Amino acid sequence: MRRKKNDLHYNVMVLPGIAFLALFSIVPMFYAIMAFQNFKPGRGISGSEWIGLENFTYLFQLPDSRQIFFNTIFLAVLKIIANLIVPLLFALLLNEVRVRFLRKWIQTIVYLPHFLSWVLLATIFFDVFSLDGIVNKLFGVFGIDPVLFYASNKWFPAIIVGTDVWKEFGFNAIVYLAALTGINPVLYEAADIDGASRFRQLWHVTLPGVRTTVVLLGTLALGNVMNANFDQIFNMYNPLVYQSADIIDTYVYRVGLNDLQYSLATAVGLFKSVISFILVVVSYVLASRFANYRIF
Amino acid sequence: MKAKLLLTALTLSVALTACGDNGGNGNQSSDSNAGTSNEQTSGGNASGNTKSGDDLAYEKTAEPVTLSIGFKIPDDKLKSGDTNENNIASRYFEGLTNIKVVHSWEAKGDDAFKQKVNLAIASNDLPDAMVVDRNQLRKLIDNDMIEDLSDSYEKYGSKLIKDIYDTTDGMALADATSDGKLYGLPNVGIEADAPSLLWIRQDWLDKLKLPAPKTMDDLEKIAKAFVEQDPDGNGKADTVGLEGDKAVVYGQKPNPNGFDAIFGAFHAFPKNWIKDASGNIVYGSTTPENKEALAKLAEWYKNGLIDKQFALYKETQEPIVANKTGLFFGPWWMPYFPLADSVTNDTKADWKAYAAPLDADGKFVTHMAPVTDRYIVVRKGYDHPEAAVKMLNVFTRYERRQDPNTEEVKKLDDYAAETGVHIRNFYPFDLLLDYSDAVVKRYNDVQKAIKGEIDPATFDPDTKQVYDFTLAEKENPKKNMDAWKPAKAYEVGGAILANQPMEKVYSVFYGMTRTMETKWATLEKLEIETFLKIIVGDLPVSAFDDFVAQWKKLGGDQITKEVTEAVNGK
Structure with missing residues (x-):
């Protein structure tokens, strides 16, 4: 990389970000060693007793741990897949809308939910899915018995994934829309002249045009396989659906901050981070191979 | 949760049985006339050269002492100019003790307060003193983060608080004791809160x-x-x-x-x-x-x-x-x-x-419920652990209506009557020492007064308030919800506690x-x-x-x- 003197102000501008990163992400990393201790705040890291892998052994003996790891991965994978496909379909459809004004309007409206907080949405969805909520009223019209969605381990994962997709698909579609605009219009003209129908054009021009974007987003999302979105689940779940919705992060929160078992919570978090790290590396390798995406 | 918060706010109804039935329990600091505990004013047990007993308990510290605490923010609206940290109550207690209370942090509501305490424990950054629950006390003792208060309590604890602790047959203090050391000053709760x-x-x-x-x-x-x-x-x-x-x-x-x-x-x-x-x-x-x-x-x-x-x-x-x-x-x-x-x-x-x-x-x-479920603890290494004990002495004396400084007490009472502010919400510690039968006793007193068997003029302020509100509610039902609340709680809830035989486990x-x-x-x-x-x-x-x-x-x-x-x- 070539350096110029007038790069300095850029470097200054990045300083707060680096300080933030160091303070909240890098420094705390050293404290992860408390996962191997019986950590007592009063004695600190240096004064607490070392217990090796005991926390991890205990973690794997817990009846809940298998469930929370499964839930985390299950929900995260479903979300990743849904969040790839739905925005893509939406972007493709929107791309076909020829009225520019209408297209912009739709695009703006569907990405608004991205900016709402889960605290608020959880309350709204509770009403929507409650016994006398809209969904159950609709069910009633068709003579279906009301369902307690929030209390049902069958429905709850679907609600978690569905609401997450609803909130994010508009925002995620932006990348696809950008990729779609990047496709050379000449290709469509050529296809048109060759007598390709709109569907054929979609298949042979549009999809190949966004293929690299899809692959890139897909592989990068791998790093999120252990992240099922604490914000959302913490605000929406209840003890009845722990079985299907308790994830690593909510568990760590309850064990660490409510029950004050710092070491155990750290062990869970560290374990999660290690797996996430491996997945991030894998996704990076895959992304650089298939989509020619490189950071370094 | 709001419910829990309100439980705390509730204390407004629950307090202040003036004369206790804490007779018969002698204690180390003092004399044998434990039948009533109203003798604080006399300071009668100070004989000899060195000060002891209540003289020491209520004595101003020679040098000003600063005590930092974690504070639970109440709903009360203070008069303008006053703050949670500097208000009529805090100034009064500071004047009595020469102990300046500063707030390291404040939190609104029980859940937020609990989180703050947990965070303070996790980050090993405790204020000089604060109120913790049972699990937190356990954790603090375990982590060796709090002072042994045995000596401070022994030396500086007032006769009044010792008497109240004695009414629990030592259960309250035992609850805060580990390996023979007293690590916290517990509250004494009322029995009435247990039955559902x-x-x-x-x-x-x-x-x-x-x-x-x-x-x-x-x-x-x-x-x-x-x-x-x-x-x-x-x-x-x-x-x-x-x-x-x-x-x-x-x-x-x-x-x-x-x-x-x-x-x-x-x-x-x-x-x-x-x-x-x-x-x-x-x-x-x-x-x-x-x-x-x-x-x-x-x-x-x-x-x-x-x-x-x-x-x-x-x-x-x-x-x-x-x-x-x-x-x-x-x-x-x-x-x-x-x-x-x-x-x-x-x-x-x-x-x-x-x-x-x-x-x-x-x-x-x-x-039934435990006698005690929260504790004042003092950070390890704080120079004046007795400051927490002294604070507890003075605000408990005020709370139990035994404060001899009648003029200042009247000022506080008037302020409370005028603004609707509950003085007790501005004690440095949200921790009350109550007699366990407070609710039933107040219900019985109010009922007797309504029947004309006793004179309401003899009531302590809180019983008087329940009595007044009960009358007001009878005259204008559901007009004033602030009257409805205590009136109904006692008339409906208190009545059952007083009259229904219960098998208590x-x-x-x-x-x-x-x-x-x-x-x-x-x-x-x-x-x-x-x-x-x-x-x-x-x-x-x-x-x-x-x-x-x-x-x-x-x-x-x-x-x-x-x-x-x-x-x-x-």
């Missing part, structure tokens, strides 16, 4: 011409009628039966919607350590009686007699406030919260409480043991999930037996052994 009564919309009951409930079957009939017969008369099937909470039972001090009374009627005492028929100590959630209670609840849930969504509400009081339910369990103070909100939303609402359901022999059975153990520290969270989660799932029908009732087996295997047996040792070792 059945609260009913009397206007609905009358409308449907149903008799007052006594048995489990009565309750079932009422629930059924409330669901099916449109008690609110709006032509829509929008009312539910019995309300519940996702915690199922509270076990010690209940909040609204616990099923504690149902379990009690089956002689099951979940979340309490009790002695079984053969004298062995068992965990109350694992006894076979629970299965009967769960079977009953599951049957009711299945038949729609319990609100189908009870486990889903973020705030348990929602259906009560919205007047969707006319049937729930809660302690005597329900009129303060959430019932006042229910009545504000529907002035026709007329709530009554019953000691129901009764057990098979016609008795009302309830678990005390827990034998409230603390934590070694194994509990690592395993209890898992066991509790297993318990709550099993109970909930059985009630809503996700699991059959027989799953209770699997739960017990699993509970024992996952550390329950070991913990039971430790608890037995702890109890027998005392």
Whole structure:
């Protein structure tokens, strides 16, 4: 990389970000060693007793741990897949809308939910899915018995994934829309002249045009396989659906901050981070191979 | 949660029985005339060269001392110019003691306060003193983060607080003691908070011409009628039966919607350590009686007699406030919260409480609450641990109406009367030492005064207030909700506590043991999930037996052994 003197102000501008990163992400990393201790705040890291892998052994003996790891991965994978496909379909459809004004309007409206907080949405969805909520009223019209969605381990994962997709698909579609605009219009003209129908054009021009974007987003999302979105689940779940919705992060929160078992919570978090790290590396390798995406 | 917050705010009604029945208990610091504890003013036990007893307890510190605390922000609106940190109460106590209280941090509401304390513990950044709960105390002792207060308490504790602690037969102090060292100054709670009564919309009951409930079957009939017969008369099937909470039972001090009374009627005492028929100590959630209670609840849930969504509400009081339910369990103070909100939303609402359901022999059975559940602790290394003791001395003396500085006390009382501010919410520590029968005593006094048997002029300010509000409420029902709250809480809740014979079951153990520290969270989660799932029908009732087996295997047996040792070792 070539350096110029007038790069300095850029470097200054990045300083707060680096300080933030160091303070909240890098420094705390050293404290992860408390996962191997019986950590007592009063004695600190240096004064607490070392217990090796005991926390991890205990973690794997817990009846809940298998469930929370499964839930985390299950929900995260479903979300990743849904969040790839739905925005893509939406972007493709929107791309076909020829009225520019209408297209912009739709695009703006569907990405608004991205900016709402889960605290608020959880309350709204509770009403929507409650016994006398809209969904159950609709069910009633068709003579279906009301369902307690929030209390049902069958429905709850679907609600978690569905609401997450609803909130994010508009925002995620932006990348696809950008990729779609990047496709050379000449290709469509050529296809048109060759007598390709709109569907054929979609298949042979549009999809190949966004293929690299899809692959890139897909592989990068791998790093999120252990992240099922604490914000959302913490605000929406209840003890009845722990079985299907308790994830690593909510568990760590309850064990660490409510029950004050710092070491155990750290062990869970560290374990999660290690797996996430491996997945991030894998996704990076895959992304650089298939989509020619490189950071370094 | 708001309910818990209100429980605290509640103390406004609960306080101040002026003259105690704390007779007969001598204590180290003083003399034999313990019959009344009003002799603080005389300082009569200061003989000899060195100061001792109450002279030392109430003495100003020679040098100004700074005491930093964590403060729980109340709802009260102070006069402009005053702050949570610098107000009429804080200035008075600082003037008395020469101890300046500064707030390291403040938090609003019980949950936020608890989180702040947890955070302070986790980051090893404690204020000089603060109020903690039982688990936090345990953690602090374990981590060697707090001062041994034995000497400070011995030397500087006032006769009054020692007397009150003595009324608990040493249980309160023992609770905060570990290895013979006193690590916290505990509160002394009132007994009245433990029983969970059945609260009913009397206007609905009358409308449907149903008799007052006594048995489990009565309750079932009422629930059924409330669901099916449109008690609110709006032509829509929008009312539910019995309300519940996702915690199922509270076990010690209940909040609204616990099923504690149902379990009690089956002689099951979940979340309490009790002695079984053969004298062995068992965990109350694992006894076979629970299965009967769960079977009953599951049957009711299945038949729609319990609100189908009870486990889903973020705030348990929602259906009560919205007047969707006319049937729930809660302690005597329900009129303060959430019932006042229910009545504000529907002035026709007329709530009554019953000691129901009764057990098979016609008795009302309830678990009790621990004598103490919070503690003032002092950070290890703080130079003036006695400052916390002295603060407790002065505000407890004021709280118990034994403060000899009549002029200043009058000023505080006038201020409180004028602004509606509760002085006690601005004590440095949200921790009261009360006589355990305060509610019943106040109810009886007010009733006697209404009948003209005693002169209300002799009442302490809080009893007087309840008396005044009761009269005001009689004259103008539901005009002034601030009058309605105490009037109803005492007239309805207090009456039952005073008149209904109850079979009270005390827990034998409230603390934590070694194994509990690592395993209890898992066991509790297993318990709550099993109970909930059985009630809503996700699991059959027989799953209770699997739960017990699993509970024992996952550390329950070991913990039971430790608890037995702890109890027998005392």
